[in-house]
Amino acid sequence: MKSVSSILARFLHSDAQADRVVPPSGFTAQLTLFAAGAMAFLAVFALALSLAAGRLAEQWGNELARSATIRIAAPAEQQQAQTDAALHILETTRGVAQARALTNEEQAALLAPWFGAELELDTLPVPRLIEVIETSEGMDAAGLRLRLSAEVPGAVLDDHSRWRAPLVKAASRLRLLGWASIILIAAITAAMVTLAANAALAANAQVIAVLRLVGATDNYIAQAFIRRFTLRALIGAAAGMVLGMIAVLFLPRGGDETASFLTGLGFQGVHWLLPLLIPPLAAGVAFVATRMAARRTLEGLS
Amino acid sequence: MIELENVAYSYGGGELLSDISLKLAPGSFHFLTGPSGSGKTTLMKLCYGALLPTAGHVKFFNTDVRALTRDDVAMLRRRVGVVHQDCQFLDHLPVSENIALPLHVSGRSAEAQGEDLGDLLNWVGLTERAGALPAELSGGERQRAALARAVIMSPDVVLADEPTGKVDWEMSQRLLRLLIELNRMGKTVLVATHDLSLIRATKAHVQARVLRIASRRIQLAGADL
Structure with a gap:
């Protein structure tokens, strides 16, 4: 835990000069931003789906289980x-x-x-x-x-379990799929950042050689790349998250709360705060991915 | 400072260098010469930890190179200034920032060294060119910028690999004078060159020892130069 906080502190304090030693890269930077944004946008929907499916499973599980009907013909x-x-x-x-x-x-x-x-x-x-x-x-x-x-x-008891059980099961499965999607999205983000970081490291081989020659440590060199990709992922994911939340906000809704799964898709109450975790998580994923890519590349150099 | 004991190096095929023993004492001035392809650059690389010997021991400041971590090697490079024949810079930064780069990467503030940087630029005659990008420099200017970058950390040792390879006679003389001045300030200097007339011209000004690589081994060249 302590090492994590010291890494973070160093990361935040690394000066602008360290950032300048790596030449700016216009187009690939925008691609990383775009990909992080798109992934965050998708993550918002996967999250909304999971939460709505969870709510539905709970409702069907609880309220319907408590009631039954007897028909007297x-x-x-x-x-x-x-x-x-x-x-x-x-x-x-x-x-x-x-x-x-x-x-x-x-x-x-x-x-x-x-x-x-x-x-x-x-x-x-x-x-x-x-x-x-x-x-x-x-x-x-x-x-x-x-x-x-x-x-x-003449009495027939209907305790609803016959039609309720598959619905609850389906809703639970849907929730599971939603969470699996979120994990996949995080994994794709990591893969994409790793690819982008590897490309940047390869494109800047000369810069790295010069820095090593004048006595830069691996940490110093890695920092310049890590900082860049983490910030890009953070900014891109923040933009994607905001767009995703706006889209969820404007989803049509109606009927009573049990009426329909489709109109119930979205966030409720404190769940609106959950998507705010997406940008820091994306930044964390990018941080770790770039760090590992940089380590691997640098260790192969003299 | 730098010590090689029975060092050998091979690039997979046969040995390029074998049984090399060499000691760079503090304040000494050495030339390293030999025909092209004889292994001058390889020997230089062994001397700043860019290559590990395939046999024997290389010691920096009494520590074996194999015992050094990657960060130790980085620290070593701050005490050993290196000038290459093809000196490379960060092409997007101006000359002054490139020369000050070793200060930045070692965490020393550039402002505190501002005056030193001015003196250094003046010493290598690049004051006027401080704001230019590396790509805009001539061959001689690049070599002088590389020399300034190599010495800004005030290293104990300066290694120069064919520093005069791409410049004319006058500029070669000028670069050598700078290296001689450094040696007079107490730095250990090792210059690899194939240019014997340059060595002769320099020997008049400094007590230099000449090492020659011949048939994979190193010899102390005598009075025949």
Whole structure:
């Protein structure tokens, strides 16, 4: 840790003269800036994707797991009796926090999108729905199903797990892919900086030879290159990050928070601060990559 | 200062130099001569740590070159000034900054040495050319700039490899006079040259020993010069 801070201190204090000993390189410098910016831009999106997928997995995992539905399809004259029987069973079932039959008006509201608001519910054999909210430890769905089939023949328990599980799995996988993309982006940045640094070191072979001849240490020579590439990566990544965040900010959104994955893509709350880590990380990657490239090259020289 | 003991060097094929023993004492002035391709430059490189001997020992200030780290070699170069036949500079920086480069790379502030730099430029006659880029200099000016760069750290030893190879007779004389002055100031000087008339002209002014490389070995040349 101490060596890292001393390296950083030396790095920040290395004077402008050390920077001047390596001739400026216009075009390749801009390429490094551009590549760092593009990588940061992509990293912002990968980050947004990971965070949104994470949120979604959590929501689906938590909220839906806590609720279940019982549908009672019975002849009209038995419906009320079976509903009461089911509610009675639920009252004595462990893990059920709350159970309540939906009213006619609520069921009509649920059906309105399909049948229109003018529907007379009484004229149709609509099953009754019971909304079950589980406690945090959850209930034994299989056991409840058995009791219901014995006492309430018309009841069907739907605990949502059948369609929920693959969604949660998909969201988790998506989050994993997002993080993998971020790691790949960092690796590409390192590879790109290494290539650029190697090119710069090769192009400046004469400068390095002169510096060695007049007594420059490897550290001094490496510093001039490291400083340059680190600053380029930092500036490029900062620009890319700002553009990426603006793009995320202007993504269309709408619906309620569970409505859609697409409209939920983006950052929430303190997560807006996470992309700010991208430029320093890019600079760190460039620092290490250039340092290793410079070491390797210099050690091969006399 | 610099000591070679039974040193041999080969570039893969046969040996270019073998069984070379040489001692550069403080304040001495040596010429190194021999036909082209006889190994003068190789011997010079061995003398500033650019090459490692394939056999034998090279000692700098009583330390074997093989025991030196890369940073030690860098420190050594600050005590040994080197002038090449093809002296190379940082082409994007003006002459004055190139001459002051050893100060910068060793972390000494250029401002403190400003007056010394002025004196040095005056000594090699480049005051007028201080702001020029290396590419704009003539051959003689480049050699003098390289000499100024080699001595700005006030090294103990100055090694010059064919410093007069690309300049005319008058300029050669002038460069040699500068090297003689350095020697009078107490620096150890080793000059490699194939130009015997230059050696003869110089011997009148300084107590110089002449080493000749012949058939891979080094000999002290006698009065035949």
